[in-house]
Amino acid sequence: MNRESGLMLNDETAHIRQSIADILQTAVGTRIQRREYGSILPMLLDRPISHALALQIAAASIVALQRWEPRIDITAFAVQFAEESKYRLTADISATTKNGNQSLNFNQLGLMQ
Incomplete structure (x- = not known):
């Protein structure tokens, strides 16, 4: 189900994309009865934005995903910092389905607005 519209997601890729965003944007400890869920x-x-922060973000994201x-294996993860877009922090993720x-x-x- 699309979390914004409530309509069914017929495409597994769209569901995986939504799941990735949910996992990465949910702080560990905030989900009731599933405290370990999230990242x-x-x-x-x-x-402060730095190369070290980009590495920490990538590592934290990959571990959480x-x-x-369980449906994917991450093959590449790249973090971008952009000031001219809706999201100031985005990621390019490549994966294969299991x-x-x-x-x-x-x-x-989008990881951060």
């Missing part, structure tokens, strides 16, 4: 990404977002999104080895690319996935 530490929200705790990293107020830090490996744990909470059930059929379908290649997936999620470009400019």
Whole structure:
């Protein structure tokens, strides 16, 4: 189900994209009865922008996705900082599905507004 419109998502790729955003934008400890769910990404977002922060964001994101999104294997993860877009922090994620080895690319996935 689309979390914004309430309509059914018929495309598994769209559901995976939505799931990735939900996992990365949910802070660990905030989901009732599932305290471990989410990522530490929200705790990293107020830090000064640097290459070290980009590495921390990538590592935290990959760990969370490996744990909470069982349908994919991450093959590449790149963080971009942009001041001229809706999101100041985006990620390009490449992955393959575990059930059929379908290649997936999620470009400019918004991580922080």
